[in-house]
Amino acid sequence: MSLMASSIVSLDLTPKPAPTACELLPVKQVRQVVTDPVQDDRGPSICRYEERSPFRPAREVLLERDWETPGQTDKDEWKRMRRYMNIPATSTSDLPRLGDEALLRVSPSTDPYGAPEATVAVWAGHMIVQVTYSEEYATTGRVSAVAQILARWALRAGDVPHNRIGAAGPALAGIPPAKLPRRTRTDGYRRPEQSLYGAVWGAGEHSVIQAHPELSIPVRMPPGSYGCWPQKGKDNVFRCSGKSLVVDIIDRPATQPPGPGPGPEPSYAVRDPGGGRYEIAIRVTHTPAGLRAREIRVRVEADAGQAEVAQKIVNSVHTQTLPRG
16 A cells, blocks of 8 residues: 655745835945935835935935836837936936946036936836936046946846846946045034024934035035025025925125124024914124125025924024134
């Protein structure tokens, strides 16, 4: 008599979910490019990392992946991507050694405090991704090379076959680092933060220091702010914008320059403009090194839920105008 044993193996044929954008470029890998990355935007098709500390050169990584659109083939999606990549004031070229098809777009910075940016769009196998890398003080050659490395990392994480990714490019360690200028954007920023009223920025809190050659002080802003720019037709008037807030600055010669000894005390005002908004303003006179006295007026208007952020911005201005001991 013989006994026969049989076993039934259950196979799970459920399709593996497609990786999200941040799974294609996880923090562990991004740390090789960004010293202390913090995620700003995160979703199934988008992932953005920024440098946490405002006192390091600004670096940003953005990955966007295309999902299949009903009625659209990969070829249709790639045609749309090619149109998007060809925009004015940039240089766009093919990358023959990456993916099935790939494009490189380079945007040099004309802003003295800006950062060059490179975007790589690649179609390889079943995936279309777009990776953008920018780095303050870097050359366009460096940001272009790093963007291509990031794109290859994303394709590998997306299980694209090696023969579809293309030839291996240069190693990250072989790309010359950015050369810091003699004077950087954050040189001279006063720390620690002092409070005239309310909350202050933490020493390493995620934030951005915005500067402009015509402003006598830098302004510490929340992540996602858009810079500080002169207002057309208005002398000595600047505007810094951010998410749900606006900062108006008047930076002009003082009408009554302070005499010897301490200058006039700074003053502030807090107002409820209604509509769920919050407003705080500061007025102070200070004398930058080697310059004549300046009168600074700053008004911050923000959503009521961002009252502490508005206070931090005003207090950062107050800190920068304190007499140097």
